[in-house]
Structure formats: structure tokens, C-alpha cells
Amino acid sequence: MIKILIADHHPIVRYGIKQVLNATQEFEVVADVSTTTELFETLNKVTPDVVMLEMDIPEINGIATLRKIKQDFPNTKVLMFSGQSEDVYALSTIRAGAFGYLSKTSDLDYLMSALKKVAEGNMFITNELAQRLAFDEGTQKPRRFFRKLSTREIEVLKLLASGKRNKEVAEGLNLNEKTVSTYKARLMRKLNVDNLVDLLQQAKALELY
Known part of the structure; x- marks a missing residue:
């Protein structure tokens, strides 16, 4: 059973999501909170x-809350959700380490699919967002997300993504191991x-290699 913690300042939203998820055989809402103070107090007691x-x-x-969760509870996966469209916040939240972004206008089935995917350690992004992340509008060329990656950085990333260790990457690219670490x-x-796990997840989800 997938354990969920809901952090939302609207009581009716928390209640509604809790009722829907607890009615399934797949989810259990272990806590719901309305402020960040309550959130971090609760994360010290339960492990969703x-x-x-x-x-x-x-x-x-x-x-800021997402970054603090990543720092203090690095194994906790976060699905951001908001009344704002993904155009407004999705890129920022994924950049900060969220496993996905969901609009509050989404269907309940979509919500449950997102929670399952994130619980499994996979990124959840809509097809529309994936297209925007992967391609420049009108050019259909892969984007270099956040800041442009150099050709050598992409080569290193590809080898890391294939499971190579620093030493093997260095040998494959004729570099020294310290340079690979850099x-x-x-x-x-x-x-x-x-960390390396998040690096490879971000790179894979955003089609950077």
C-alpha cells in the first residue's frame, strides 16, 4: 500500500483527497497537514x-519547502500540485527536485496515476510538458534544459546513465578520474x-541524453 501525506491549506481539499485515496486498496493517507510547520513536524514522525x-x-x-524536504528527508518523494497551470510553476518545481507536477484541475484517475508513478521512483510529467522540455518551439531540436550542456558534459552524462563508474568514464573518454568528478x-x-540518482532521473525524464 502506498503511503501518502497531503500538505494543503484548504481543509476541504485535504478531506476530499483523503476520502478518495483511502477508499482504494492501493493508497493510505497517513497524515494531512495545513502548514509547513505541521509538515516538518509530521515528517519527523511518519515516513510517507x-x-x-x-x-x-x-x-x-x-x-522553498520542497528544497528543505530534499535536504532533510532526501528519500521522500514529492508530487507538487497547484491551482496554477503547469506553465507557471512546473519547470521550477522539477528543477528544485519534485518528481512531478499536477494541476488541481486534473481528474482523480490522473491523480492516482501520478501518485503511483512517483511512488515507484519515476518522474511524472504530462505529455505537453515533456514536449516543451524536450524541444525548442519551432526548431524541433533537443533543448539543453536549465543551462546549456557542453558536448563533453553530454558524453559524460551518457556514460554515467549507462551505469559506468567514474574510472570507466575516464577510460572511455581518455580523461583522468578527477576531471570526470569535476x-x-x-x-x-x-x-x-x-546526488547521482536524482541527476540520472532528471536527465532521463527531460530527455537530455
Whole structure:
């Protein structure tokens, strides 16, 4: 059973989602909170598989809250959701480490699909967002997301994504191991992640290799 924590400042939203999810055999809402203070107090007591985090949750904004979750509870997966369309916040939340972004206008079936996908450790993005991330409008050329990656950085990323260790990457590209470590650190900075697992997930989801 997938354990969910709902963080939203609207009581009726929390109640509605909780009723829907708890009525299934696949989900259990282990807690629901209305502020970031309550959220972090609760995360110290329970370990959900997915946090549904409202973008406009009170006290700290959603992006800052997401970054703090990533820092303090690195194994916790976060699905952001908001009344705003994904055009407004989706890129920022994925950049900050969210596993997906969902509009509050989405159907309930779509919500449950998103929660399942995120619980499995996969990114959840709509087809429309994936297209915007992967291609420049009108050019149909792959985008270099966030900041442009160099050819060498993409080569390093491809080898890391294939499961190669730093030493093997260095041998494959005729570099020394320290240089590969430098490239890896640069890639993490450009893709705004702090570990290799997140780096490869971001790169795969955003079709950067």
C-alpha cells in the first residue's frame, strides 16, 4: 500500500483527497497537514512514500519547502500540485527536485496515476510538458534544459546513465578520474540536483541524453 501525506491549506481539499485515496486498496493517507510547520513536524514522525505538496502552502513557499524536504528527508518523494497551470510553476518545481507536477484541475484517475508513478521512483510529467522540455518551439531540436550542456558534459552524462563508474568514464573518454568528478559536479549544478540518482532521473525524464 502506498503511503501518502497531503500538505494543503484548504481543509476541504485535504478531506476530499483523503476520502478518495483511502477508499482504494492501493493508497493510505497517513497524515494531512495545513502548514509547513505541521509538515516538518509530521515528517519527523511518519515516513510517507509520497508527499503531495501544495504550491501555495502557508509559511514557506512551495519551492522553498520542497528544497528543505530534499535536504532533510532526501528519500521522500514529492508530487507538487497547484491551482496554477503547469506553465507557471512546473519547470521550477522539477528543477528544485519534485518528481512531478499536477494541476488541481486534473481528474482523480490522473491523480492516482501520478501518485503511483512517483511512488515507484519515476518522474511524472504530462505529455505537453515533456514536449516543451524536450524541444525548442519551432526548431524541433533537443533543448539543453536549465543551462546549456557542453558536448563533453553530454558524453559524460551518457556514460554515467549507462551505469559506468567514474574510472570507466575516464577510460572511455581518455580523461583522468578527477576531471570526470569535476564534470559530474558541474552536471549536478546545472540540473540542480545533489546526488547521482536524482541527476540520472532528471536527465532521463527531460530527455537530455
